[in-house]
Amino acid sequence: MLLEAMDGKLKGHKHYSSRQLKPADKELRHKIDFRITHYAGDVVYCIMNFLDKNRDTLFQDFKRLLYHSSDSNLKKMWPEGAQSISEITKRPVTAGTAFKNSMMALVQNLQSKEPHYVRCVKPNELKSPIAFDEERVRHQVSYLGLVENVRVRRAGFAYRQRYDRFIKRYKMISHYTWPNFRKGTDKDGTKVIMDEMKFSGDVKYGITKIFVRSPKTLFALEQRRNDLIPSIITLIQKTWRGYLARQNYKRMKAAYYIMQAYRRYKLRAYIAALRQKFANAKKMSDYGKSIKWPAPPVPLRKTVSTLRTIFRRWHAYMVLRKIPREEWPQMKLKVTKKTQNVLSIFFSTTTIIVT
Template sequence: MAEQESLEFGKADFVLMDTVTMSEFMANLRLRFEKGRIYTFIGEVVVSMNPYKNLNIYGRDMIEQYKGRELYERPPHLFAIADAAYKAMKRRSKDTCIVISGESGAGKTEASKYIMQYIAAITNPGQRAEVERLLAICVHLNGMVSARSIFRESQNHSGPWVSVLGVIGMGLLSLEVSSKLYDSVSVVSPQSRVIVQQPGERSFHSFYQLLQGGSDQMLRSLHLQKDAAAYNYICPGAQLKCSINDGAEFKAVADAMKVIGFKQEEIQTVYKIVAAILHLGNLKFSVDGDTAVIENGKVVSIIAELLCTKAELVEKALLFRTVATGRDVIDKQHTEQEATYGRDAFAKAIYERLFCWIVTHINSVIEVKNYDTTVHGKNTVIGVLDIYGFEIFDNNSFEQFCINYCNEKLQQLFIQLVLKQEQEEYQREGIPWKHIDYFNNQVIVDLVEQQHKGIIAILDDACMNVGKVTDEMFLEALNNKLGKHAHFSSRKLCATDKTLEFDRDFRIKHYAGDVIYSVTGFIDKNKDTLFQDFKRLMYNSSNPVLKTMWPEGKLSITEVTKRPLTAAALFKNSMIALVDNLASKEPYYVRCIKPNDKKSPQLFEEERCRHQVEYLGLLENVRVRRAGFAYRQTYGKFLHRYKMISEFTWPNHDLPSDQEAVRKLIECHGFQHDVAYGKTKIFIRTPRTLFTLEELHAKMLVRIVLFLQKV
């Protein structure tokens, strides 16, 4: 139980609710938010409400209050969960992870920042330089992977990337940012944002930062002007009102790169690549017969200059595709549509390679060198996973499909691991385990990822077919193979459902609610083919940084290569790898909730919050966590708190063991039918018993104080 806050603030742990109902959960959530308590436990899970204001609860004094304390000893806080993960890692030499989830605008990125600050601070307070580098890394990556969404002004769109704090035996601190998952998901949601955005959204901050923050001399050298509306890829977001100061953010990112250890020429290469993407978007194609020609050749020369290659080679890669047929090599000229597709695929790929290079470079710079396990002990890590939340838009496409599949996988893992932790504790303590009813979303995960039968398999089959395959044909295949699935529907399968369009929409009944997806673009987005010509072009760049980003470009034209995996297959594989990775660690969770859409520090929108509680599965989490017992504590710590309420245990007991003393205390108050005795812990079934114990404790504390004052 968290440190006893007054009940005027509500219950600090949802597990202690009298009845597990949505109405009681929401009432407690609202009360705590309105009283300024933004954190609440569900056992070892922290529910975090975005306060939409600065709170003075993250300073050094607060860090000291949580450092080394048990989870229940202090009020709910991100620092409590961070310290618990750190102690588990140090005490048991076990890798741990903190999974932060919630929708856009719920405060995930801030939560991950505070958690990393805390871990960095308690690991080795003297390593201030490493802490500065850690925070600089967060700033730099945020500029590269965040964009203004319709929900908030800085949403992470990189997909799930993992920041790993390596906390090693002697208190050394290192940090690794894992790009493995990003390598796979980069072709899905994030890079589509390079070339197109939904209404009300901006592209990645890095583009606007360069235009607004770069000096006049720098912009001239990059052939850029400050007006974002001049660039086709980002002009839709140029007119949006945004409170972000792009000029100031540009300086922050530039300073961060220097702190991290980037060389000046490497920083210049980053700017050149970002500029080249902007110019690519302004390339115009027209038709000459059946083939494409470039209208504005000057832009080609600018792109070639920025990418350190020749203009004629850039033009050839844009207009032709080199095809090997046996020993013969031919140049197949593109149509206007093919040239446009190739240009956009190239722009997305350049940005993806840039991000992955930055991640790899950061890791090489900050890696702890010459680490000796015989001296420092086992190298254990805390993984901090900031995962994008469930998405339901007016128009949901391939990107939302992948994101929501990711959330299904993580929800499944979450429930499984919480159940597993409960079962393991019961087994350790010798307490009988009883079956718990909960919704198992395995059926939805299978709908998406099952071999040969799932949506991804059906989509890949469609993409592998020879000949013209349309999105409508893909939807027809879904109808034929999934028509009887309880969590799948379409207009053809349900002709009276006018919320679905014929030959366009299908619906998945997700654990978080129903989502209608439009198949438009599914085939092209899943293929997302980047022609080998562009890879060779970049590999032969005279810029060594660019060259290292495209190693496969060294393959000869006639060299046979395997067909690349589709975007969905890559994403599926990365999700399976992520789940396996997380399952091997001891998990801790932060569930973030957005109280309103107006960014008001006072407003609690009931339905808005209820929806998030439902799709985060929080009520399910409470049911599983209680598992018959709302509270458990070791005998020694239980006695330390409550021994003054029994004559048999105050001030000390003479019974054979602490367990016997606790048993005597419980029996003298008549609670014996509401508890179970484990090997090292007492388990209390209902919150009412615990609250009664707390009331007795509070009353006795007053009496003791009065007695001491008289003495």
């Protein structure tokens, strides 16, 4: 019924044919095949199970189940499963509708980009890497318009590019545009580059693009750019290494300041501890002689030795100030005599031990 409806609807269309419309065409099976003439050639379709193939029998519940799978690959394969029940219809869309929606999304995406066309030519129908069907290739080249495209390119301008992209790629060629051109628009910068390279006679300047006629001009620009790339890389490396060295110096300087600050903190803490220990030494009966000195930091060892000497003199003064000054000479003699006795006892004991 579908083929009959298509025959009735497309009977006069020049790109459609079937066995019913052309009984002499033996390549098409009766009531089974129909042919569509595409721009690249004829394609024969089979009507058997045509509607079944168009139906998407995978219901939304199953898609939602696959989307919520713990396997990330399955989840990416079924993004339509993210729709909630209220957003979907009871019957899933057909394959044709899905294809149409996909093509519309593709066209919308392509319109937002700058297309670069790649012409693919199929060398044979056998999918063989060594076979070359000349007639098949000629047919594709003809329908793809490659010959006309090449002729237009050779007769006109071989290269065209927007000014911003052109100056971004070739700005290192001129010292007026490197590293940034600030004396005008991108078009002015492009003119500066081409004038310096003496290629002004081989180009045309459009509103938004530059047009280069000869490929030799483009090759010369690329060669000049390739010659300058190593020096630019060296400059970038030098700048980066200098930055790393400065950062390392800053870290070392900061560490040195931290060490100095910590050392000063330890010294102040030690002095504060001494002041706290000897704060009431004057009120003690022995004037602080029994106070144990804390272990000094290494930088303060000489200073602490001086402080100990000062403390001993102060302690002696505090003891002697209770004695009248006229008795000090007699006290000094007693101390000297007592010291001599102690020394004589010490040396005699040492001699006996050695003997």
